Amino acid sequence: MAVITYRDALNMALREEMHRDDRVFLMGEEVAVYQGAYKVSKGLLQEFGEMRVVDTPITELGFTGVGVGAAMAGLRPIIEFMTWNFALLALDQVVNAAAKMLYMSGGQFPMPMVFRGPNGAALQLGAQHSQAWESWLAHIPGLKVVAPATPYDAKGLLKAAIRDDNPVCFLEGEMLYNTKGEVPDDDYIVPIGKAELKREGEHVTLVSHGKMVLVALQAADQMAKEGITCDVVDLRTIRPMDVDAITASVKKTSRCVVVEEGWEVCGVGAQVVDYVQRHCFDYLDAPVLRVHQADAPMPYTKSLEKAAKPDLPKTIAAIRQVLYLD
Amino acid sequence: MAVITYRDALNMALREEMHRDDRVFLMGEEVAVYQGAYKVSKGLLQEFGEMRVVDTPITELGFTGVGVGAAMAGLRPIIEFMTWNFALLALDQVVNAAAKMLYMSGGQFPMPMVFRGPNGAALQLGAQHSQAWESWLAHIPGLKVVAPATPYDAKGLLKAAIRDDNPVCFLEGEMLYNTKGEVPDDDYIVPIGKAELKREGEHVTLVSHGKMVLVALQAADQMAKEGITCDVVDLRTIRPMDVDAITASVKKTSRCVVVEEGWEVCGVGAQVVDYVQRHCFDYLDAPVLRVHQADAPMPYTKSLEKAAKPDLPKTIAAIRQVLYLD
Amino acid sequence: MSTAKPRKKGEPVRADANVAVGTSAATNRDLLYSMLLQRRFEERVAEMYAIGRIGGFCHLYIGQEAISTGVISLLRADDYIITTYRDHGQALARGMTPRAAMAELFGRQDGCAKGKGGSMHMFDKQLGFLGGHGIVGGHIPIAAGVGFAIKYRGGDQVIVCFMGEAAVNNGAFHEALNMASLWKLPCLFIIENNRYGMGTALERASAIHDIYKRGASYDMPRGVVDGQDVHAVRAATEEAIDRARTDGTPTLLEIRTYRFMGHSMSDAVSGTYRTKEELEHYLKRDPIALHRQRMEEAGEITPADVAAMDEEIKKIVQDSIDFAEQSPELPLEALMEDILVETTS
Amino acid sequence: MSTAKPRKKGEPVRADANVAVGTSAATNRDLLYSMLLQRRFEERVAEMYAIGRIGGFCHLYIGQEAISTGVISLLRADDYIITTYRDHGQALARGMTPRAAMAELFGRQDGCAKGKGGSMHMFDKQLGFLGGHGIVGGHIPIAAGVGFAIKYRGGDQVIVCFMGEAAVNNGAFHEALNMASLWKLPCLFIIENNRYGMGTALERASAIHDIYKRGASYDMPRGVVDGQDVHAVRAATEEAIDRARTDGTPTLLEIRTYRFMGHSMSDAVSGTYRTKEELEHYLKRDPIALHRQRMEEAGEITPADVAAMDEEIKKIVQDSIDFAEQSPELPLEALMEDILVETTS
């Protein structure tokens, strides 16, 4: 099986699905001539032409609405946000239009579309370019929200998202694009709504998604050296969340740490905590702890940015705490 | 002490603060000539003139940005959203500008401004006009988020919000405007960041905010008939949340139900649950339960809308469940 | 010359009637019928709202019927329409049955959206009626997207996007019109300029008052039209449709009209923001009266014919109320339906 | 005639220099100095980025200096400026010290935003420099709001809002310009049309190519200017400032220029979306070379003078680097500072 980057896995998924269904098109800023701000759409313009790979003006609200309209008229748009930071301008179309059209129309208008792009902080991009929106999106009924951590999941989940007849928010990561992993070049799907146990252990359950799964895995490796083993539950899909996968693990380990990129208050981790305490109340040996970004806008200052981000040491510290190790 | 409506209490606060500080102005759709879509700004145009009570075009993003700029230049804008549903279009200005300006500028530009308007569902307004945004707003560092339940708190908190040198999101309720209560006409403030124990009891802690506090109080009354008494913690401020007030109560009652208007996933209740299980782990005799809107867009259909909303029966049921009563 | 197909009595003007611009008696009769149906329907809607059969926000179209009827009478069955929360008139003009419309307003399961949408969110996929949208400006980019899909498939359909004049100041309008022109999308952007956005007069919201001129920013064909004259509306519309079908060129039409009722059922007809005198001035140019008068003068219809048509329409509207009354609300389990579909492609 | 105050050597053109449009030798020398300072500063910024002293997104202004210098040279100390992430040039032209600018780029505590803002978010309240903003279009309504505050207080200041040509298609532009004109807010909206928004040529993003014409949609005075000629920029700016100070009338200026470097440090100078030939064509009209040549022809400056000025500037820039190098980062506790203020009013 070929080892390729997360970026190329996404590119492969786009190419395969655009070949498979000619109603699928990609629209966004710099996706065509420029080959994608992060080169995810490399070669697609040349392969599929300008009607199916469309550069837009800088109008997140507008071109997201264009996607909504195209979906209502029977196409299957993939709307790329150069980064999810800019999607803030488009949320009215995502929430009030895409997520509600099926319901408001009494079931007449499904919205088969994908909203995708990098989410979360990269390096020193400052306050306006370093945000993680999964908790906001997960709040909204009518949406599905996906955040793959590995190249394999990236390809399989993007293909699943494109084939899904519902609006799917697909969260990538600038820091993930260059990560590598084994990716079959055949036509496989990773089902939306299913978490994966990326590491099996006995003592603690680590719940995470997207980029932070890599941190959780590192933490599991490090703890293993002390003889402490962790279940690493990769949510993969944030909405609908695979609650069974989480509770099954916690019922086994009795301890849980949630690691996420975003801010604390009303974050994804808060919802995980809610599920865990509700369904595993009698199993828990310690409060569920959370690792997340500091409750501050992201600073440009290098050392402060590092301090603001969730990372391995913070994750290890939380794990030790739920184990009452120090 | 005069008994007046929540609407008039807000009007009083606006008038008093505009008299007190001539940097304060009100801007939004229909706030002037029309006297406010919900008449909250009644009489203000006549009293303060069109430079301080400003009707805008239908440009939520634009006039919110105008408020941000006015604040940077030393004024104290009150930006009215006809309803918070439309604020979705303005969130880039609220989040990327207002909430981050102080931080990005290294402390040079405080943002003394208030964003206010009715939040949450009224009656049969359908999917696009029935949303509660407090969990989204509470997620954002750099904002304060306030949701008064009573006329007294409405006046006192709005005055505090206007005097605060930080951006404050002020969530009112269309269904609250006509509710009545005692409101002193003197110059008092309800501090931002302090919850209030609106009812004292022994057996269960009810945590709520805004409109749902009234439901929690009804539930407390009804349970009292069975000899079961409830602490009703009215958060009043959602961010920063008064965690001590919540945990102090739960440590006393060992049981907790959170009642909110919005959707479940990553809602305000999820964050309350996170705080409670973390700080009261050894005190809890039952999982914390949540009452919230059904996880669906709001239907127009009368009976379905009723079924979708959090209400007294659902709250009672949750209370009985945390008490293992049935 | 009219090519209107024979129309069964009581059947509203069909979307596929394909009436050409012209003044044939049959066409004019269809137009009168369509406008009168909207008028009588909404008069009863106001009653039904007053007695609580209809809830939420309810925006009447009374006074603007020449626009819905004039524009939609020229559309093909495979064309698309999208509009605002003020959508009853266009839905009926497109051929939605009064029963489906009234049942929707009542929130019943036989409504065009099973009662889940309500007054502001009427939808009918069969009719290419893409809704009733509640966020001012929000549906304009959606219209451009439908135009994009038409072009993508190489079809010659058009999408008509109705909007109020206040929406023209919104960023969504600007972004959508630029893309529609840049990409040559077959869209008709119809501004129903009724002079007020809620309580705000056009002059207090827009820096220019001939708002069709904003089309110049997008190099888009544009024009201003008398919205009380259904023939004028049709003439301008036919040109725009031709442009769109030929090479996808979009058009911006400012159609000037007036809202005879309040902004919504909770707004007074006059008083705060417009005077009784102004209202009365505009009431003199009732689109239905003007069209009827023209027909009578041309001898195309007699007062008796009109009375008969009116009677027939009133019956149809009463029938829609009876129908809605007995239509049930969806069962409670429907609350959690239509949130997501189970299918994949 | 120049009324420039005597300027200490090494001191950039001060915002309060209040240079009138004119061609006095002193004024021209100030303008040359200002442009050359920006150029030399950013040449070193590119180096510092390459060796990792500067991180994140970094957008150079090289080629556009006549705009920042020309416009800002006419402002009063109490006027305001707001701009995009491409903000180094304007900050220096406004009189931010190279030290404060370089330290900010290095993310150090002596930076103009204590290192928290970085390249895209330079702020200086003392200079009325309201930032570098990262969301395209987002700062345009903010500029209108500053104009609103000026009018509210009855002052005669102006706010200059710099933006790229791609921002003109964004809804925020439309909403802001309409309000600025409707309310007569003293704003100068300066479009720096460098022909590309990242990799997208103007012609592929905007339905019209003479974008200053969009001012007509708001009944706003407008014009197009040669952005490589600092005198042309000043002439158009002075008119606009007069209008704004007199009665608050805003102006839209499209100033045509070219970006000599890539969109940001991570973008190639040419290749994907623009050709080497095109680049070379525009490099021939370097605003600094043009201005210098004109001065030499007028005998206002000798090559030796320029060399001396250049030397002096290079020293100042080197000094800013040395300064930034030794400036510390904020202590870790600063992470949780500047989120909220404790004060109330």
Ligand SMILES: Cc1ncc(C[n+]2csc(CCOP(=O)(O)OP(=O)(O)O)c2C)c(N)n1
């Ligand atoms: C984004 C947004 N802001 C505010 C509102 C509230 N609102 C509903 S209709 C309306 C006035 C619209 O006027 P216009 O566009 O002229 O259409 P008309 O009602 O006159 O048909 C307003 C402000 C809304 N629905 N959406």
Ligand SMILES: Cc1ncc(C[n+]2csc(CCOP(=O)(O)OP(=O)(O)O)c2C)c(N)n1
């Ligand atoms: C809302 C938004 N969308 C996308 C981006 C990414 N982006 C940053 S700069 C830029 C191009 C802007 O071009 P222009 O306005 O012409 O300014 P220039 O960079 O040429 O100075 C884009 C697309 C952004 N910062 N904000």
Ligand SMILES: [Mg+2]
């Ligand atoms: Mg109107």
Ligand SMILES: [Mg+2]
């Ligand atoms: Mg540009």
